[in-house]
Amino acid sequence: xxxxxxxxxxxxWPLADGRESQARAGGSETPRPAQAAADxxxxxxxxxxxxxGPACVAVKPQLARFELLGAAGWAALEAVIAHxxxxxxxxxxxxxxGDIDVTAQAYAGALLGGADSPFGHxxxxxxxxxxxxxxxxxxxxxxxxxxxxxxxxGVLVLVRTSNPGAADFEDLPLADSGRMxxxxxxxxxxxxxxxxxxxxxxxxxxVVGATEPGHLQRARELMGNAPFLLPGVGAQGGRVExxxxxxxxxxxxxxISASRSIAAAHQVAGGEPAAAxxxxxxxxRASAWELSDRFR
Amino acid sequence: xxxxxxxxxxxxWPLADGRESQARAGGSETPRPAQAAADxxxxxxxxxxxxxGPACVAVKPQLARFELLGAAGWAALEAVIAHxxxxxxxxxxxxxxGDIDVTAQAYAGALLGGADSPFGHxxxxxxxxxxxxxxxxxxxxxxxxxxxxxxxxGVLVLVRTSNPGAADFEDLPLADSGRMxxxxxxxxxxxxxxxxxxxxxxxxxxVVGATEPGHLQRARELMGNAPFLLPGVGAQGGRVExxxxxxxxxxxxxxISASRSIAAAHQVAGGEPAAAxxxxxxxxRASAWELSDRFR
Numbered sequence: 001x002x003x004x005x006x007x008x009x010x011x012x013w014p015l016a017d018g019r020e021s022q023a024r025a026g027g028s029e030t031p032r033p034a035q036a037a038a039d040x041x042x043x044x045x046x047x048x049x050x051x052x053g054p055a056c057v058a059v060k061p062q063l064a065r066f067e068l069l070g071a072a073g074w075a076a077l078e079a080v081i082a083h084x085x086x087x088x089x090x091x092x093x094x095x096x097x098g099d100i101d102v103t104a105q106a107y108a109g110a111l112l113g114g115a116d117s118p119f120g121h122x123x124x125x126x127x128x129x130x131x132x133x134x135x136x137x138x139x140x141x142x143x144x145x146x147x148x149x150x151x152x153x154g155v156l157v158l159v160r161t162s163n164p165g166a167a168d169f170e171d172l173p174l175a176d177s178g179r180m181x182x183x184x185x186x187x188x189x190x191x192x193x194x195x196x197x198x199x200x201x202x203x204x205x206x207v208v209g210a211t212e213p214g215h216l217q218r219a220r221e222l223m224g225n226a227p228f229l230l231p232g233v234g235a236q237g238g239r240v241e242x243x244x245x246x247x248x249x250x251x252x253x254x255x256i257s258a259s260r261s262i263a264a265a266h267q268v269a270g271g272e273p274a275a276a277x278x279x280x281x282x283x284x285r286a287s288a289w290e291l292s293d294r295f296r
Numbered sequence: 297x298x299x300x301x302x303x304x305x306x307x308x309w310p311l312a313d314g315r316e317s318q319a320r321a322g323g324s325e326t327p328r329p330a331q332a333a334a335d336x337x338x339x340x341x342x343x344x345x346x347x348x349g350p351a352c353v354a355v356k357p358q359l360a361r362f363e364l365l366g367a368a369g370w371a372a373l374e375a376v377i378a379h380x381x382x383x384x385x386x387x388x389x390x391x392x393x394g395d396i397d398v399t400a401q402a403y404a405g406a407l408l409g410g411a412d413s414p415f416g417h418x419x420x421x422x423x424x425x426x427x428x429x430x431x432x433x434x435x436x437x438x439x440x441x442x443x444x445x446x447x448x449x450g451v452l453v454l455v456r457t458s459n460p461g462a463a464d465f466e467d468l469p470l471a472d473s474g475r476m477x478x479x480x481x482x483x484x485x486x487x488x489x490x491x492x493x494x495x496x497x498x499x500x501x502x503v504v505g506a507t508e509p510g511h512l513q514r515a516r517e518l519m520g521n522a523p524f525l526l527p528g529v530g531a532q533g534g535r536v537e538x539x540x541x542x543x544x545x546x547x548x549x550x551x552i553s554a555s556r557s558i559a560a561a562h563q564v565a566g567g568e569p570a571a572a573x574x575x576x577x578x579x580x581r582a583s584a585w586e587l588s589d590r591f592r
Contacts, residue, residue: 033416120329137461165433
């Protein structure tokens with residue numbers, strides 16, 4: 001299980017609500033809204049990680065939620081990542097960046113290993129995996145793959161996403177043969193060929209939405225060694241039981257990601273947010289394990 | 297002309313080099329590398345805006361360059377945007393974000409109008425235009441269009457980019473007819489139909505690389521009212537003289553963007569960086585005006 005961290009300032013757990021917190025250290029000034037929201041988001045994410053983390057292998061912070069809070073949000077992201085690492089979890093930064101070569105290098109630095117500069121080494125987030133948008137082509141993805149491979153980290157390329165709009169372009173049939181997303185899958189397979197580790201999994205993976213399980217079998221045919229990140233379980237309608245094909249290369253072949261269904265489990269199940277989140281994460285993990293056991 | 301701001305810490309103007317700057321206010325501590333680089337980038341961008349801004353209508357900060365510096369980078373971005381506004385320039389944030397609906401809303405808040413929260417209104421960057429990646433489909437673009445339309449700002453959708461890799465997916469011929477990028481162009485035209493202003497230009501524009509001018513005529517046929525952002529002039533090989541079709545709806549129909557060719561003009565022309573940048577920006581503007589005059 002991957003614990004998605006999508007903290008919406010309007011839907012934080014009660015303990016994370018900064019309006020009830022004590023005055024900030026260093027002064028009685030009221031923090032500006034972005035700082036107050038960022039502080040609350042850190043508390044929320046820490047509590048969520050403490051509750052659901054033990055049932056997960058990784059966290060997946062959604063960069064948009066932190067970017068919304070500007071500089072305070074980026075500092076909050078760093079704090080949340082540090083907390084997740086302290087809990088022994090991998091970190092998948094979900095930013096879906098993609099741009100021309102020199103710009104992709106800067107993004108890869110930001111999210112993965114940082115960059116050297118005349119001012120000293122600039123630290124990146126040093127994520128274990130980063131999501132990448134391949135629309136602009138192979139040269140927009142390759143700088144991420146190069147950076148990741150040097151560091152022993154990895155890249156997850158959007159192949160077939162979990163939203164209804166994925167049908168607009170990703171699913172378009174090509175004149176040649178196949179669909180747009182299948183062509184992207186071939187790029188993933190090609191870029192990952194030199195990065196296959198001992199467990200048979202490559203360092204170039206794919207984001208394949210859990211909402212259209214019919215695609216998974218075909219995706220696995222095209223990308224035999226790619227780890228699949230499977231978002232869309234829960235709030236977006238995907239069901240763990242339908243994701244079997246993802247696990248064909250082994251238990252680690254499928255990374256099932258859930259965000260709102262865990263963080264907001266108490267709204268369905270009742271009880272304390274933390275207990276409900278932990279129970280839901282454990283339930284999802286048990287489903288995934290039962291499924292992946294068939295492929296051991 | 298659009299002045300691209302792609303500040304690479306390894307290639308800043310001499311005046312911007314923080315290693316020679318005075319001690320920072322508030323203490324003699326050496327700032328950490330990211331903060332020192334961010335400070336230098338702000339000085340560089342301010343000087344560049346002061347030099348080349350008078351020949352431009354807008355600045356286009358490349359978010360990757362700021363993101364690389366973390367929280368310090370985001371604060372630097374805000375400072376650079378404030379300086380550009382003070383110089384009377386429009387602001388085009390180039391982040392090429394794209395994600396599912398709720399996430400796209402968060403990005404739109406970050407880059408455009410901010411968001412309401414229990415902690416008070418969170419300010420966004422309030423950019424005039426933001427670049428968006430449409431791979432995930434219409435529902436990934438629409439939240440940006442809605443947010444922009446409320447604010448009187450706009451969106452620039454990647455349609456046919458300026459990098460060689462654009463051929464990998466954007467140029468793929470579809471089974472139905474046309475190419476992938478032409479299908480994206482149709483989405484741009486459709487989403488922009490309700491946002492056409494008095495000058496005949498829509499609030500949904502397109503990024504069309506200046507490196508393949510053969511595409512421009514077709515792009516203009518498909519998107520009659522879209523403003524075109526035309527990156528790739530200069531360092532990427534595009535030439536202003538080949539961009540005539542972009543200006544068919546009038547002088548404002550084409551926004552020619554140049555970054556490295558302006559900021560690094562002194563490496564070609566010699567002399568002071570500021571004077572060379574100003575001269576190059578004026579030269580590019582004169583070329584563009586001569587071209588667009590044919591369509592007045």
